[in-house]
Amino acid sequence: MKKRVLVTGASKGIGRAIALAAAENGFDLAIHYNKDIKGAEETAALAAELGASSSILGFDISDRDKCEKILTEDMDKLGTYYGVVCNAGVSSDNAFPSITSEDWDYVVHTNLDGFYNVLHPLVMPMVRAKKGGRIITLSSVSGIIGNRGQVNYSASKAGIIGATKALAVELGKRKITVNCIAPGVIESDMTKDIPWDHISSSVPLRRMGKPEEVGSLAAFLLSDGASYISRQVISVNGGMI
Known part of the structure; x- marks a missing residue:
């Protein structure tokens, strides 16, 4: 049986690129979406061309109860995930004095609470499986150096870095x-x-990066070749920092 990888926010962009890179490297998939089911289905179809089977899961990662329910049901049906890629996230940019409490809560509850909401139901099943595993989170350059107009986004992404490093120590x-x-x-x-x-x-x-360039890194981190790499923040940024 092939190992399975959950990729959140996989209906387009970086998430889709990560999912397809994982499929190309021999993993089956759990493809998560929030609102774009058509995009998720397109990702699954592209993954099938690469030989991967996929389940498609729809939920808002800021909804803790829904996360636990749907993820647990998927694991009960198809088995524990070997890898999890927490890619889904949102932004709502503005100068700090103009950030409303709703804008702050929306970004922080989705991006940072989403780390807990997605991973908390999954970690113990991965531990009990005794097969090792891979967890990859997505932060941002903004979470490392901060960015004008993104105080809420930078805070949430910096929090993901701290949480990732702490979880790496616990699960090593x-x-x-x-x-x-x-x-x-x-x-x-x-x-x-x-x-x-x-x-x-x-x-x-002097160019933007391509989603596939992030996907190739994620595929490597999911692989056996990355088994001695943990607790690291790797930035794909064209030399920005």
Whole structure:
């Protein structure tokens, strides 16, 4: 039986690229989406062309009860995940004085609480399986150095880094590695309106990254070749930092 990997936010962009890279490397998938079921189905179809079978799971990662219910049901039906990639996240950018309490809660509850909501139901089944495992979280350059207009987003992504490092310490003796990928400016709906002048002045490679470049790193971290890499933050940023 092939090992399974859950990828949250896999209906498009970086999440889809990670899911397809995992499929190409021999994993079956659990493909998560929040609202874009069509995108999730497209990801599953592309993964099938690579030989991977997929379950498709729809829920809001900020909804703790729904996360536990749907993830537990999927594991009961198809087995414990070997790998988990916590990719799903949101942003709501504004200068700090203009960030409303709703904007703050939306971003922090989704991005940071989502770490707990997704991983908490999964960690003990992975431990009990006694087969090791891989956990990958997605932070951001913004979570490392901060970014203008993203105090809420930067806070949530910095929190993910801290949580990832702590969880890596706890799970190391179980042969479960826990690492964080911190993308820079990657081609996506979120970055399509960034002016070229900003990219050329802040990114030494003078271009946006491609989702597939994040996917290839995630695939490596999921592989046996990365079995001695844990508690690390690896930034895919074209030399920004």
